[in-house]
Amino acid sequence: MSKKEWPLWEIFIRGQHGLNHRHVGSLHAPDAEMAINHARDVYTRRKEGVSIWVVPSSEITASSPSDKGPLFDPAESKVYRHPTFFDIPDEVGHM
């Protein structure tokens, strides 16, 4: 068994031109260049992408599951942020 484990990388793929990169999974690689090579083999075997980002997993800061309430609940009562909250009479036409 190799003493040294390769670090973990998070992989983001842009599916088509004009779309955001999206997180697709993670993989191990010794460095960023190899991470891109591996990501190509593991996540784009069927033309799933036109661009790859790799980020060391250790560099990701995530919100804690226990903060879910304080972070996201305040938005619940603010339905007026959606356009459908306001009734516009049909006579006004498309808005």
Next chain:
Amino acid sequence: MYAQMIKSEKSNETPEELAAFQARIDRGERIEPKEWMPEGYRKTLIRQIGQHAHSEIVGQLPEGNWVTRAPTLERKAILLAKVQDEAGHGLYLYSACETLGVSRDELFEKLHSGAMKYSSIFNYPTLTWADMGAVGWLVDGAAIMNQVPLQRTSYGPYARAMIRICKEESFHQRQGYSVMMKMAQGTEAQKAMAQDALNRFWYPALMMFGPSDAESVHSEQNMAWKIKINSNDELRQRFVNETVPQAHYLGLTVPDENLKFNEETGNWDFSQPDWTEFFEVLKGNGPCNEERLGARRKAWDDGEWFRDGLSAYAEKSAARRAAVAAE
């Protein structure tokens, strides 16, 4: 390609904690890596996903056996693509497993030491080209039967890996059936080869679902946690119902004298595989257990200098970049 006979682990949490967790699962919520989960849930998943990952990786070996001897360049390229997919599936699953707090190298080590298992099916040899057909058609077919419901499993990373895998697995089964069709429509000798492959792989494929678990406490717990969705017997019956007509289309005979359509239940009645053989193979006494594990260990050990070389190169270039930045 998946896990068999997963024992569920005991949990030490309070009944309240366990009930709250169970309620989340019953509501259909997905459990994500950093969220609270009972220790038993975590350990059982490591065992199940790990075994599943190992099966994908070891599953490359019986097929790799025919890459250099495929009958045409196209068949060779297709087989190579399938074997490459299996490697990918293994990697998705190891990643999912790692989110539960175990490293991939640890999992490798447990595979190589025999502490963790892989599916019994890969301890059978692939003797002829028709076996590539039978493996794709029956083995991948049985795997799909199990994996499709697992796309709805309660652990988020596992479910997402399963979705990705199922998309690709369908290619595997269809390419296998296409090999079988070609062989079954060929010369008498080729047809005999196809029949022989079906004869040898039928019962081992039925074994992939594991022995009947109708009475098993482990199955009950794992089903409550939604890391097992259907009983082994249920999936096996579904597989037989789907596969028998496919065999008939090929003009091949399923090697079971008791195979008979049951008008009442709408199912095909069939004979159980030899479960003594199954337990022997699981214990390590199958025809290819030693060969498979030997090949895995050799690949891991022989690759060590290369893995270390890449690490050394990565360290050197990082140091070089740091030195340039400091100037």
